[in-house]
Amino acid sequence: MRRLPTVSDVAEAAGVSRQTVSNVLNTPEIVRAETTERVRAAIERLGYRPHASARRLRTRRSSTIGVRLDPGADGMSGSLLDRFLHALVERADADGLRVLLYTAVDEDAEIATFERLLDGADVDALVLTSTHYGDRRIPWLVEHDVRFVTFGRPWGEHDTTDRSHRWVDVDGRVGVRAATASLLEQGHRRIAFLGWPEGSGTGDDRRAGWREAMLAAGVPDADMTALDLGVEEDPLDLGIGGRAVAAVAPRPDAVVCASDSLALGARLALGPDVPVVGYDDTPVARALGFPSVAQPLDEVAAAVLELLASDEGDHHRLLAPRLVRR
Amino acid sequence: MRRLPTVSDVAEAAGVSRQTVSNVLNTPEIVRAETTERVRAAIERLGYRPHASARRLRTRRSSTIGVRLDPGADGMSGSLLDRFLHALVERADADGLRVLLYTAVDEDAEIATFERLLDGADVDALVLTSTHYGDRRIPWLVEHDVRFVTFGRPWGEHDTTDRSHRWVDVDGRVGVRAATASLLEQGHRRIAFLGWPEGSGTGDDRRAGWREAMLAAGVPDADMTALDLGVEEDPLDLGIGGRAVAAVAPRPDAVVCASDSLALGARLALGPDVPVVGYDDTPVARALGFPSVAQPLDEVAAAVLELLASDEGDHHRLLAPRLVRR
């Protein structure tokens, strides 16, 4: 295999020095236009590409961000991470950033992986997904002065002026509130909520949205049924959620769900006549034609990269989801 | 931030030279046991980690494999890539390999990306998914002497003695044959097949499996209905497949499908009384409780890495899927 051209080769070809070539690439504003032109031409002619590892060694920056591929991607919404990843990789690419994957069985293993990745200059920033109460990863990262952004807000008491933890999240409460409101507008009153038991940040947030909309519409407490599908039960066994919904008497006018999996269960149990709204707008929702709250993953990805890149401005972003009507 | 220890630091601490430390790490068999011990202790004590970029610069190897994140992951089975990726990352990690993601809008863009990734020593091998007829990427990679393995066999005329293209695939024909046979055993005769139009490698392969099983059981041609859902039609609009199935008269005893999406469509159109078998064993199949042919993604990932690593032995692997009965 032919040897690849280096900065020195380009320099010689353009009749300048190594450093000038480097400057053309990294700080073009300090190079005379005419010189830049000549160097650019030489780069083009030789087909030069900077050697990423050499640059990293010297700059101590890898231009690579690490993203965890969750082990327990909970099935159906697994494609959510997929879509997010895709958006992230695409945007990152445009910024000259690479995305490296890693996995870890538990938090301790994940922290050990952080060390490995960071020390080896494999990555210089991390993107974490699925944050939860008492997440030990966050303090570790802050402590070790690692640059990171989470997709998911810090649940629990949180000081919004805390600039050490940057995060991006989607306002599930607003999304579910809109979904509920849309059902109310259609004249439904006894709208049940199918979700997860209290204690999960996202779950509670979504239930709160439903409650808000119901209260605002003046629906009496007696007509508000919230069903919680235990997490210890296989979240994929939609039969459970479905049976739970079917057991509600009298039968609800409509059901708002904390996920499309749950919505599918409800739909199967109640048939197509009872309107159902899901969450995440997965292919299943599209396929079955029920409405769903869609997270703006492109925007999330963009926001994550923005927060990662700049030290200025806000340190968190709460994005609005979009209700996909069908 | 404290400076990280380097080989030199370890060498000094252990009272040996840089190179000896390097040898302990890379070629321990040429170092005296006692010395190895001492160096190991020093590494432990200082918490030394090799600097990945420095090593890559020198060895010209990155220990990183590139994987494309498909843009048009067709929805439901998107989670398939997800699961494959997960298995791959996990196994790769055990072998000290990293997985880097990339995307590309079309084949030309993808080839341009190859050049970027390879020249910069970002990756030294590639894993390609979703191969198709006349895939231009393959000849390019062979031509440029790039190490790669595809998940997906080369469709079209192919010389199995060709050692330049290594691939791993799952034998869909066998899987669908088994699925069909299992329905036949249960006494069903008029088993329809719901798939994609001829021309897609995987689709044709799966249909062939169904036909084989039907022929073997002596089912007359008149009772064999193959329905093809046009790819130009939104593959997610399961209604189309469902309507097609529902239109078959007389109503089939059971339906074998080329994917779980199609199976969901059939299930919704025919109700739970007509047995349906899907493909890919996605969460939807698990949720609705219909059987599905599962690809052994763990094995696929392991095989991909094996083929990448060794020059010996076979250059392709055709794995058997597993029918998940429910």
Next chain:
DNA sequence: CACAGAAGTTTGATCGATCAAATCACCGAG
């Protein structure tokens, strides 16, 4: 016309590891 200061470019050193070749230690054969 000399000279300070800015602008543009070049030179030498360095990042952390491994390669290639040299050196050192030790053993048994002649």
Next chain:
DNA sequence: CTCGGTGATTTGATCGATCAAACTTCTGTG
């Protein structure tokens, strides 16, 4: 007792880029 040979370890050079500082060229001012 010397010498060849193997095994273990060390030394010097190098991978390709950027940093820091030195140097050269230009520009405008007194």
